[in-house]
Amino acid sequence: MDQIQAMRIFIRITELGSFSRAAEDLELPRATVSTTLKNLEQRLGVRLFLRTTRQVKITEEGELYYQRCLQLISAFDEADNLFAHRKLQPEGNVRIDMPHSVAREIVLPALPDFSARYPHINLTLSANDNAVDMLHQGVDCVIRAWPGESENLQSRPIAMLAQTTCASRDYLARCGQPQTLMELGQHQAVGYFFAHQRPESQLEFVVNKKTQTVQMANSLVVSGADAYIAAAKAGYGLIQTSRQVVSQSLARGELVEVLPEFIPPPMPLYIMYPPGRFLAPRVRVLLDWLIELFSRL
Secondary structure, X not given: OOHHHHHHHHHHHHHHOOHHXXXXXXXXXXXXXXXXXXXXXXXXXXXXXXXXXXXXXXXXXXXXXXXXXXXXHHHHHHHXXXXXXXXXXXXXXXXXXXXXXXXXXXXXXXXXHHHHXXXXXXXXXXXXOOOOOHHHHOOOEEEXXXXXXXXXXXXXXXXXXXXXXXXXXXXXXXXXXXXXXXXXXXXXXOEEXXXXXXXXXXXXXXXXXXXXEEEOEOOOEEOOHHHHHHHHHOOOOEEEEEHHHHHHHHHHOOOEEOXXXXXXXXXXXXXXXXXXXXXXXXXXXXXXHHHHHHHOO
16 A cells, blocks of 8 residues: 555544544555554554554654644645646535634525535534644634644634624613623623633723723623523623624614623634645635635625
């Protein structure tokens, strides 16, 4: 079996964490996958995985080889597709992960345009408000509202979404509508938490070109943008979120803007993907399309 195929097998074992799952994904016999990996380790003179009856764990040498394989395979795919269909017509599978609200309100409504442009690309879109392990879950790129902290990911800003402060009509009828930031001490905000992080109940406002943080009381803390907005509609307090995401709720009167003269700082959005000089064409065209989409917001 050639070296390129051996690299592809190694990559899928790394991303799926299993010889059996890699064999199923690649439609190869389990024995072929095991033999290929064994021969690869012998040729390199290093151990790429620590294998037990329960798990497959990549070694430090394996991580280094994995990153290099991604670069080489991307370069190979790019060269191999250079003259396909006379013009470059990317094809294959791409998996992307993004927050629920971004998927529902921004990306999915526009996605038919991408599919019309690139009919040979099959997309798998997962909506998730918490971080995913891209390298081990086979995700090609993610959209997040925070920059990538991992040195193994490239991070590129793609948008600054205008935010709004809002609450339900029932909540404002019950508790009153604040007119100044000082009055927020008499109000509650819906708390929010990410996995493995402390809950936050605070609102931010731009005052004299500086961000001012107001700590808020709460009686409910949630995880996930959908639950956050639903809690506000149910009357649990104030929230701050992208104006784009709640535009229909504001138009229908389900939510009411609060303190419109005190604007929250914009919400940054980043697109993140594994490092490397070369990106597979199927991934690159998706990144370019997303950047174009968010530039129009």
